[in-house]
Amino acid sequence: MYQELLEAVARGDVERVERLLRDGLGADPEAAGHSTALYAAAAGGRTAIVEALLAHGADPGRISGGEEEGLPLCAAAALGRVETVETLLRAGADPSAREEDGWTALLWAASNGREEALTALLDAGADPEEANESGETALTLAARRGALGATRVLLERGAEADRPDGEGDTPLAIAYDWLGTQLESALLEQLTEQVPEDSQFVVGRSRASDGTDLVTVAAVSQDGERLAELRCQRGHAAVATLLEEATGQLPGVETLVERALPYRDVDEEAETWWTIAGALSKRADEETFEAAARLCVSEDPRRREFGVDVLAEFGFTDDERPFLDRTLPILRRMAATEGDERVLRSVLGALGHHADPRSLPEVLEIVTAPGWTRTQADPAALAAVLPPGHAEGLALLISMSEDPDEEVREWATMGLAGLSEDGGPIRDALAARLGDEELGTVAEATRGLLVRGDPRARQGVERVLAESDEDDDYLRDLVKEA
Numbered sequence: 001m002y003q004e005l006l007e008a009v010a011r012g013d014v015e016r017v018e019r020l021l022r023d024g025l026g027a028d029p030e031a032a033g034h035s036t037a038l039y040a041a042a043a044g045g046r047t048a049i050v051e052a053l054l055a056h057g058a059d060p061g062r063i064s065g066g067e068e069e070g071l072p073l074c075a076a077a078a079l080g081r082v083e084t085v086e087t088l089l090r091a092g093a094d095p096s097a098r099e100e101d102g103w104t105a106l107l108w109a110a111s112n113g114r115e116e117a118l119t120a121l122l123d124a125g126a127d128p129e130e131a132n133e134s135g136e137t138a139l140t141l142a143a144r145r146g147a148l149g150a151t152r153v154l155l156e157r158g159a160e161a162d163r164p165d166g167e168g169d170t171p172l173a174i175a176y177d178w179l180g181t182q183l184e185s186a187l188l189e190q191l192t193e194q195v196p197e198d199s200q201f202v203v204g205r206s207r208a209s210d211g212t213d214l215v216t217v218a219a220v221s222q223d224g225e226r227l228a229e230l231r232c233q234r235g236h237a238a239v240a241t242l243l244e245e246a247t248g249q250l251p252g253v254e255t256l257v258e259r260a261l262p263y264r265d266v267d268e269e270a271e272t273w274w275t276i277a278g279a280l281s282k283r284a285d286e287e288t289f290e291a292a293a294r295l296c297v298s299e300d301p302r303r304r305e306f307g308v309d310v311l312a313e314f315g316f317t318d319d320e321r322p323f324l325d326r327t328l329p330i331l332r333r334m335a336a337t338e339g340d341e342r343v344l345r346s347v348l349g350a351l352g353h354h355a356d357p358r359s360l361p362e363v364l365e366i367v368t369a370p371g372w373t374r375t376q377a378d379p380a381a382l383a384a385v386l387p388p389g390h391a392e393g394l395a396l397l398i399s400m401s402e403d404p405d406e407e408v409r410e411w412a413t414m415g416l417a418g419l420s421e422d423g424g425p426i427r428d429a430l431a432a433r434l435g436d437e438e439l440g441t442v443a444e445a446t447r448g449l450l451v452r453g454d455p456r457a458r459q460g461v462e463r464v465l466a467e468s469d470e471d472d473d474y475l476r477d478l479v480k481e482a
Contacts, residue, residue: 002029002037009040014048027058032065039064042072042088045081050088060093070099077117078108080209085120095126102133110138110154113147113208113233118154128159135166143171143243146178148235148271149210151242161246172247175240178232179259187217187230195219195227208233211268237263238275245279253291256280261302277309284315289323296330301340308334308343312350321354328356335362345377352381360385360393368396374403376411383415394419398429409433410441417448431456439467443475 005025008016017037021027028036038058041049050072054060063070073093076084085105089095098104106126109117118138122128131137139159142150151171155161164170169177178186184203191201199219208214213234219227237259244250256276263272280288292314295307311330315323331350338344348366351359363385367378379400386393400412413433416426426448433445434456446460468475 002026002034005037006035006040009037009044009046009049012044012046012049014046014052017049018052021052021056027053027056028062029065034064035066035069036062036064036072038062039066039069039072039075042081042084043075043079045076045079045084047081047083047087050084054087054091060088060091061097063099070103071097071105073097073105074099074103074108077105077114077121078112080109080112080114080117082114082116082120085117089120089124095121095124096130102131104130104132106130106138107132107136107141110147110150111141111145112231113142113145113150113210113214115147115149115153115210118150122153122157128154128157129163131165135164137163137165137171139163139171140165140169140174143174143236143239144178145231146175146183146212146233146235146239147208147210148212148233148238148242148275149208151235151239152210155242155246161243172240172243172249175236175243178236179240181236183215183232183234184217187215187232191217191219191228191230196221198222199227207268208235210235211271212238213266234266235272238272241276241279245282250283253280253288257295257303257306260306264302264305273306274309277306278313280310281312281314281316284322289314289326293330296334301343304334304338304340305343305346308346308350312346312353316353324354324356328354328359332359332362335359335366345375348381349377352377352384355384357385357387360387360390364393364396374400374405374408376405376407379408379412379415383412383418386415386419388419388421394425398425401429401433406438406441409436410438410444413441413444413448417444417451422452427452427454427456430454434460434463439464439475443468443478447478 002025005017005020008020038050038053038060041053060072073085073088076088096104106118106121107130109121128138139151139154142154162170188201199221202218202220204216206214214231215234216229216231218229221227241256256279260273260276264270266272280292292307292310295303298304311327314327315321331347334347335351338347344366348363351363363381366372367382379397382393382397386397397412397415401409401416403409403412413430416429419426430445430448433441436442442460443464446457446464449457449460464475
């Protein structure tokens with residue numbers, strides 16, 4: 001009978017599982033050493049089945065007895081089943097419970113680059129300094145994986161940046177070992193030692209949850225059976241940069257420039273590029289500023305783009321922008337002379353970050369140029385530099401709130417909502433977006449009307465609360481806070 005339950009779990013048949021449980025089948029197998037339905041459901045991310053099993057007495061702390069199985073929480077964390085992780089934790093699963101060789105759910109999540117599962121476990125009380133019996137910590141495992149998101153979470157939650165693993169290797173040393181490595185070749189070499197000589201190999205690439213490139217190398221038998229696979233993320237350059245910051249081991253500017261340049265188009269949203277540019281921006285010293293300024297006049301457009309991105313928020317704090325009066329002339333000159341569209345888009349973004357009305361002429365020149373393709377950066381930059389009473393700029397921003405592109409509309413609406421001035425044209429433009437098909441745009445328009453005391457905001461509040469999911473905190477909070 002228990003095998004029937006396992007089969008229902010494997011099929012994801014919630015109704016069948018619930019019927020078997022109601023008919024009196026135990027949620028756990030009677031004999032030790034058998035696979036548990038809870039483990040199978042957790043590994044498959046079948047949260048509804050997990051909830052049903054728990055409601056009928058399944059033990060979240062029981063180790064499953066199947067081959068290479070263990071704790072349900074560890075399986076869910078390793079595979080990034082975040083909703084299932086949270087369900088098991090609410091049911092009393094110990095976030096620090098250990099499997100064979102001292103592995104915990106936190107260590108599995110780190111080794112597989114599951115930053116959302118990591119966050120859930122840390123929120124539940126897991127110790128960021130957990131280590132297995134080999135001395136591997138969550139941070140050394142994340143560094144070896146090249147898991148940028150997991151590394152960032154662990155550092156933010158207090159993981160010791162320079163604690164070595166059982167072999168004496170620090171997280172930074174591990175990241176350095178992988179810098180410049182051809183991942184496909186390295187994984188292939190490792191896998192070759194684990195499988196029969198006549199195995200065939202398949203290499204795949206996809207996106208990890210943190211946006212970095214995920215490389216998978218799988219070994220397949222002659223008859224097509226999948227024998228084994230290894231995965232690694234192409235995030236070691238960014239990981240090394242975060243660890244250098246955390247340990248105070250800061251390399252020279254040129255070293256970081258050369259580290260960043262190959263990654264401009266590798267990650268989903270240039271995560272490595274921006275991690276390195278951000279690290280340089282935070283240095284806020286004269287030497288780094290001069291180096292970034294020199295990059296802005298380089299013959300290589302990629303180096304000019306990187307220099308602009310470093311200067312975009314160079315030395316920024318909540319209250320001060322100490323390099324503003326030296327950075328703004330560089331950016332304004334580039335706005336007038338730059339011939340590479342990609343660099344020019346970075347210049348536009350940087351001018352928006354500096355939010356100085358003196359750069360309004362350059363922003364207008366860029367976003368109204370013939371042949372220019374409008375993106376969300378256009379209204380963001382325009383709103384940031386637009387002074388009160390500038391009719392031409394306001395009219396352009398209002399027209400952007402009517403753009404066919406949903407992201408342009410949303411950012412233009414956000415910009416209108418955040419302007420310090422008020423008036424009929426602004427209110428009417430915001431009210432016009434209350435019927436927008438994109439709920440994010442509706443929420444931004446609602447916020448703008450609420451802060452201006454416009455009664456039409458009520459329509460937006462009702463729509464956002466009615467149409468957004470209960471867990472969509474951003475949209476709901478946006479209107480509630482306003």
